[in-house]
Amino acid sequence: MKFSTQVADGCTATMPESSQAKDARCCSVECRTPPLSHFSQSSLPLHRNSHRLSTFCTEHNLQECLSHISQEVSLLGLSPGWTESVSSSQLDVVAVLNCMYDLIQLHHRSLRTLENMEMEQLKLSSNVDYLKINNTHLKEEVEVSKRQNTGLLERERQLHLKLKSLQNCLKNEKEEVQKLQNIISSRACQFNHEMKRREREFTKLKERLNQLLADKKDRKPAIDVLNNIGRADGKRSLWKTEKTEAKHEGEMYRTLLSDYDMRQRELVLENAELRKVMQQMKKEMVSILKSRKLIPKGENYEHNDTQAASDEDDEVFDPSKESVELFCIDAREKLTNSIRLQWRRLKSHVERLDSQVSLTRMSESNIDDAVPRENHEEEMDRLKMEIQRCKDFIQKQQQLLQKQLSCACNEDPVSLQNDGYMLQEKKRLGEEWKSLEEQRKSFERERRNFTEAAIRLSHERKIFEEDRGTWLKQQFLSMSPFGNSKQLHAPKSSSALLIAETEVRAPMAPETPSECRSDSASPIPGSVSLTPSSAGDLECQLCLIPENGVTYCSSKHGKSEHFEELSPLCESISLRDKQWRESEDLSSHSLTPEKSSSI
Amino acid sequence: MNFSEVFKQSNHLCKVSPDGKYLATCVQYRLVVRDLGTLQILQLYTCLDQVSHMEWSSDSLFILCAMYKRGLVQVWSLEQPDWHCKIDEGSIGLVSSRWSPDGRHILNTTEFHLRITVWSLCTKAVSYIKYPKACQKGIDFSTDGCYMALAERRDCKDYVSIFVCDDWHLLRHFETETQDLAGLEWSPNGCVLAVWDSCLEYKVLLYSLDGRLLSTYSAYEWSLGVKSVSWSPSSQFLAIGSYDEKVRILNHITWKKIVQFEHPATIDNMKAIVYKEVERRPAVVSDEMSLHNITMGSTLLSTQSKYEICPLPVQIPVVKPEPDRANPKIGVSVLAFSSDSRYLATKNGSFQVQSLNWHCSGDSVILLGKDQLCLCYMDTDHEEK
Numbered sequence: 001m002k003f004s005t006q007v008a009d010g011c012t013a014t015m016p017e018s019s020q021a022k023d024a025r026c027c028s029v030e031c032r033t034p035p036l037s038h039f040s041q042s043s044l045p046l047h048r049n050s051h052r053l054s055t056f057c058t059e060h061n062l063q064e065c066l067s068h069i070s071q072e073v074s075l076l077g078l079s080p081g082w083t084e085s086v087s088s089s090q091l092d093v094v095a096v097l098n099c100m101y102d103l104i105q106l107h108h109r110s111l112r113t114l115e116n117m118e119m120e121q122l123k124l125s126s127n128v129d130y131l132k133i134n135n136t137h138l139k140e141e142v143e144v145s146k147r148q149n150t151g152l153l154e155r156e157r158q159l160h161l162k163l164k165s166l167q168n169c170l171k172n173e174k175e176e177v178q179k180l181q182n183i184i185s186s187r188a189c190q191f192n193h194e195m196k197r198r199e200r201e202f203t204k205l206k207e208r209l210n211q212l213l214a215d216k217k218d219r220k221p222a223i224d225v226l227n228n229i230g231r232a233d234g235k236r237s238l239w240k241t242e243k244t245e246a247k248h249e250g251e252m253y254r255t256l257l258s259d260y261d262m263r264q265r266e267l268v269l270e271n272a273e274l275r276k277v278m279q280q281m282k283k284e285m286v287s288i289l290k291s292r293k294l295i296p297k298g299e300n301y302e303h304n305d306t307q308a309a310s311d312e313d314d315e316v317f318d319p320s321k322e323s324v325e326l327f328c329i330d331a332r333e334k335l336t337n338s339i340r341l342q343w344r345r346l347k348s349h350v351e352r353l354d355s356q357v358s359l360t361r362m363s364e365s366n367i368d369d370a371v372p373r374e375n376h377e378e379e380m381d382r383l384k385m386e387i388q389r390c391k392d393f394i395q396k397q398q399q400l401l402q403k404q405l406s407c408a409c410n411e412d413p414v415s416l417q418n419d420g421y422m423l424q425e426k427k428r429l430g431e432e433w434k435s436l437e438e439q440r441k442s443f444e445r446e447r448r449n450f451t452e453a454a455i456r457l458s459h460e461r462k463i464f465e466e467d468r469g470t471w472l473k474q475q476f477l478s479m480s481p482f483g484n485s486k487q488l489h490a491p492k493s494s495s496a497l498l499i500a501e502t503e504v505r506a507p508m509a510p511e512t513p514s515e516c517r518s519d520s521a522s523p524i525p526g527s528v529s530l531t532p533s534s535a536g537d538l539e540c541q542l543c544l545i546p547e548n549g550v551t552y553c554s555s556k557h558g559k560s561e562h563f564e565e566l567s568p569l570c571e572s573i574s575l576r577d578k579q580w581r582e583s584e585d586l587s588s589h590s591l592t593p594e595k596s597s598s599i
Numbered sequence: 600m601n602f603s604e605v606f607k608q609s610n611h612l613c614k615v616s617p618d619g620k621y622l623a624t625c626v627q628y629r630l631v632v633r634d635l636g637t638l639q640i641l642q643l644y645t646c647l648d649q650v651s652h653m654e655w656s657s658d659s660l661f662i663l664c665a666m667y668k669r670g671l672v673q674v675w676s677l678e679q680p681d682w683h684c685k686i687d688e689g690s691i692g693l694v695s696s697r698w699s700p701d702g703r704h705i706l707n708t709t710e711f712h713l714r715i716t717v718w719s720l721c722t723k724a725v726s727y728i729k730y731p732k733a734c735q736k737g738i739d740f741s742t743d744g745c746y747m748a749l750a751e752r753r754d755c756k757d758y759v760s761i762f763v764c765d766d767w768h769l770l771r772h773f774e775t776e777t778q779d780l781a782g783l784e785w786s787p788n789g790c791v792l793a794v795w796d797s798c799l800e801y802k803v804l805l806y807s808l809d810g811r812l813l814s815t816y817s818a819y820e821w822s823l824g825v826k827s828v829s830w831s832p833s834s835q836f837l838a839i840g841s842y843d844e845k846v847r848i849l850n851h852i853t854w855k856k857i858v859q860f861e862h863p864a865t866i867d868n869m870k871a872i873v874y875k876e877v878e879r880r881p882a883v884v885s886d887e888m889s890l891h892n893i894t895m896g897s898t899l900l901s902t903q904s905k906y907e908i909c910p911l912p913v914q915i916p917v918v919k920p921e922p923d924r925a926n927p928k929i930g931v932s933v934l935a936f937s938s939d940s941r942y943l944a945t946k947n948g949s950f951q952v953q954s955l956n957w958h959c960s961g962d963s964v965i966l967l968g969k970d971q972l973c974l975c976y977m978d979t980d981h982e983e984k
Contacts, residue, residue: 183821185922190799190823193925205711212690219689223718223725226682231703231721240766248763248770251745256808259790267852 078102278339285342289349397421603638606631612650616659621677623662625650630664630675644675647685652695656702657744661720663705665696672696672705674720686718699764700744715749717767726767732757734797736782740764741789746808748792750780759783759794761810771810777802781825788834791851795839798823798926803839805854814854818847823927829934836940840931844947862931862947867912874906875913918949937961942977 057065073079078099212218361375400418606613612625615635622633628649632642648666655662665672670693674684692710699706705718712733717726731737732750739748744764751758757780761771779797786793791813796802801824805813816839818824823842830837836857837849846860866873920927928949935944935955944964946952951969958964966973 180821182922183823186823186927187799187821189923190925201711208692208710215690219687221687221689221691221716221725223684223686223723225684225720225723228723229676229682229703229720231701240768244766245768248765248768252763252770252808255745256790259788263852 073099073103076103076106078106275335278335282335282339282342285339285346289342289345606633609649610651612653614653614655616655617657618659621659623653623655625653625664630662632662632677642675642677642680644673644680646673647671654696654698656698657700658702661698661702663696663698665693665707667693667695672707672718674705684720688716697738699747700740701764704764704767706738728760728762732780734779734781736784737780739784739792741785742787743789746770746785746789748783748785750783750794752780759792759806759810761792761808773806773810775804775806776812776815777804782828784828784830786830786834786837786851787832791834793828793830793837795825795828798825798842800824801841803828803837803849805837816849816854816856818845818856819843823930826930826932827934829936831936831940831943832938833940836936838934838936838943838945840934840945840947842927842930844930846931846934846943846945848943860943860945862945864917865912865914873909873911873913875909915948920949935964937964 358375358378361379396418400422403418606624607626608624609627610625613622614624615622620635621641622635622638624631624633628646630642630644630646630650630653631640632644633639634641644662644664646664646666648669648671650664651667652665653662654665660677662675662677663672664675670688670691672686672688672693674686676682686705686707688707688709691713693707694710694712695708697706698704699717703720705720707716707718708714708731709716712731715728715731715738717728719725728749730751730753732752734750737750740746741748747762747764749760749762751760757775757777759771759773759775759780760769762768763770775794777794777796778800781795781797783792783794785791790808792806792808794804794806801817801819801822803816803825805815807813818839818841825839825841827840828837829840835851837851837854839847839849841847844862846862847856848858848860849855850857918928920929929947931945931947933944933946933952933955935957936942937944937957938959939961941961942957944955944957946955951971952966953969954967956965956967963974963976966975
């Protein structure tokens with residue numbers, strides 16, 4: 001029915017009669033599965049229920065309500081006690097009351113079970129809590145016991161060690177006891193032996209004594225010598241007097257003294273030797289320290305100062321004192337102390353140098369000649385390790401390369417890493433390539449510039465030569481009688497001359513000679529064509545030329561090669577010269593120097 | 600090596616004269632004197648009894664023959680064969696007899712070491728020295744023959760008396776700090792007297808000529824101590840061989856130990872060369888002994904043998920002595936310095952070596968065994984100590 005839900009929501013809605021049954025059924029379903037809280041609040045809302053109950057059943061839907069209720073009751077398992085066929089106005093009150101009572105009982109029962117269940121649940125939850133607490137306690141206990149266990153194990157181990165050491169001690173003690181027992185036994189043996197020997201002697205003595213007492217004749221010790229013999233050294237024996245005693249004493253002391261004397265002399269010599277050696281050592285150490293003072297730069301500056309001061313002191317000390325003075329204890333002590341000091345300094349210096357050498361070794365790759373073996377070996381080890389690393393790297397690279405070639409790119413991090421290496425390599429190579437390309441381009445540019453410059457230079461030279469040629473020609477023409485007639489020839493011949501000159505004089509670039517040649521190619525035919533016209537002239541002039549030409553050319557020999565090569569053309573010029581000379585010697589003379597100066 | 604014919608002798612009495620010209624041998628009661636070069640018999644003397652001890656005088660003119668059983672000493676002269684001398688000790692008996700360094704006095708030790716009688720052949724005078732000690736080496740003459748040191752024992756204490764051999768004047772008499780003095784020895788320069796205790800205590804005392812105690816040396820306590828002592832010819836070193844198989848060397852300036860040599864059973868010192876004699880006859884036992892660089896071998900007469908160098912390490916056969924016998928056969932018993940004091944030859948253990956003697960040039964040593972001898976030459980080029 002609605003009432004339960006209405007209790008919960010507190011909303012009342014009048015339902016139409018047609019849908020009441022449906023709603024009731026829905027409500028009944030809802031009634032069966034409401035949350036517990038609804039029923040726990042049963043007492044309070046019951047008052048409200050009384051209001052709602054009235055809305056459920058009215059005079060009009062009495063029969064339906066009745067049937068519904070009987071249905072519900074039968075569903076609940078109770079007998080309704082009335083039949084539906086009875087007329088609506090008459091209700092079996094007893095049955096209804098019974099039914100109500102049953103319902104109430106049911107309700108009570110359900111409430112009880114609910115309570116029981118709640119109790120159960122509380123108990124269980126408390127159980128769970130208790131178990132949880134127990135668990136934590138037990139865990140803690142386990143921890144504690146574990147710690148105790150380790151502590152006990154540790155103690156046990158220590159006790160084991162102690163036991164072992166004690167056993168060792170015991171063994172040693174036993175050995176010592178054994179040794180001492182052996183000693184005791186050997187000593188006892190020796191004592192017994194001595195005792196026995198003495199006892200034997202004693203008995204022998206006693207026997208002898210008895211024998212002597214019993215013996216009547218007593219043989220006296222006597223000597224029987226045929227004649228006295230002289231002393232070994234031939235001297236006479238002396239009486240025993242105080243003088244002889246004193247003499248003996250004196251002799252004894254003399255022996256002793258001579259022995260001491262000799263020993264002392266030997267010791268003095270030895271001392272002198274040792275002192276010399278020490279002095280030498282000290283000098284060498286001082287010299288070494290002085291020479292090395294320059295090497296360590298900044299760090300030992302103070303040390304150097306103190307060293308210098310003390311060194312000076314020592315040096316002042318040494319030559320001033322005589323060797324005699326070194327005999328006194330102070331001098332000896334000073335010497336030994338100074339040597340000790342120098343030695344300590346030298347030692348510290350050597351240590352410093354060693355450390356420096358090792359440091360410089362790490363930074364540089366240059367190895368000095370005087371390299372201590374340990375550094376050398378360290379270096380060797382380092383190099384070997386590096387070689388090994390490089391080999392490993394190469395091997396890895398090879399493997400990667402193979403992998404790449406054989407299979408597709410794996411998603412392994414290793415191959416990715418290798419790819420990464422490859423990329424790095426590629427990038428580096430690309431950069432290098434770029435730089436090389438740039439360099440190449442710059443070289444190309446420069447070369448082109450050079451060639452252009454050469455071309456320009458050749459052009460300029462050509463022009464210059466042309467100008468020169470014209471100028472010379474003008475000079476010649478201005479002076480020569482054939483000037484007018486030759487004027488036609490001259491420019492062409494001069495141009496041919498120039499061209500030939502340029503041909504000869506163009507060593508600049510490979511292009512330029514070809515250009516020149518290409519240029520000269522055209523006028524040469526011209527010159528060729530030119531020469532036959534004057535060939536006759538030239539020939540009759542050439543036979544006149546030789547000596548002049550030779551002299552002319554030889555005069556220019558020193559100037560440059562190309563003048564020799566221009567000899568045929570020079571000859572044409574010298575031809576004119578000859579002609580001029582024939583006419584005017586002076587002028588030719590004046591000309592040649594001019595020519596020489598011009599050319 | 601050539602050998603002469605075999606001559607008879609008794610009691611191992613066969614001695615060469617100090618000047619090296621004559622050889623004297625005793626055969627029972629006869630004394631035979633031969634010329635050493637030709638081995639011809641020069642003299643023949645007859646004694647009254649079997650000769651127990653025979654000794655040349657220092658000037659090679661007289662020979663002493665002692666007969667201990669009879670208590671007689673007879674002296675023979677080489678220059679005058681008719682000359683005779685007989686010393687009779689009487690009922691007091693004779694235990695040992697020796698010459699004095701000047702060759703004119705004879706010292707007889709009576710039985711039970713009651714006294715030492717000094718007989719003078721020049722004056723027929725007699726001197727007595729009381730309470731000599733009966734020990735391993737109780738009497739020693741200095742090298743120059745001037746002084747004699749004698750160990751005495753009175754009232755359970757040890758004393759040393761120093762006599763001037765000229766007239767037997769007692770120079771010094773002092774007590775020593777020993778429990779039971781076993782021996783004494785002069786240093787070759789005659790200035791220091793080394794005195795050592797019996798083997799029950801390791802103690803070596805050094806006294807100067809005038810009786811002052813210079814130093815005491817004791818290596819260890821309780822174990823058996825000093826077995827043998829030897830001075831180096833230069834008097835610079837004193838070698839002490841002890842029962843612990845070690846040799847300790849003291850220096851003459853501080854009298855402290857400068858070096859200690861051991862005799863291990865296994866030789867693996869790279870510098871040592873061990874020679875072992877290899878014999879063809881397997882039945883004969885060849886004794887092996889190693890010193891610093893030398894081992895001993897057998898005779899060269901009948902057995903074919905050769906020496907080969909053993910590769911290191913070499914194990915030396917060690918015979919463990921019987922534990923309950925006195926004077927065990929362990930320890931360094933023989934020491935011998937070479938004449939230039941460069942080398943020391945030692946014998947350790949129970950090997951049958953009776954004496955070691957160096958040649959005066961210092962480059963060879965002769966080892967005498969019970970029935971073997973070995974002569975070892977050292978190549979001084981590559982020798983190291």
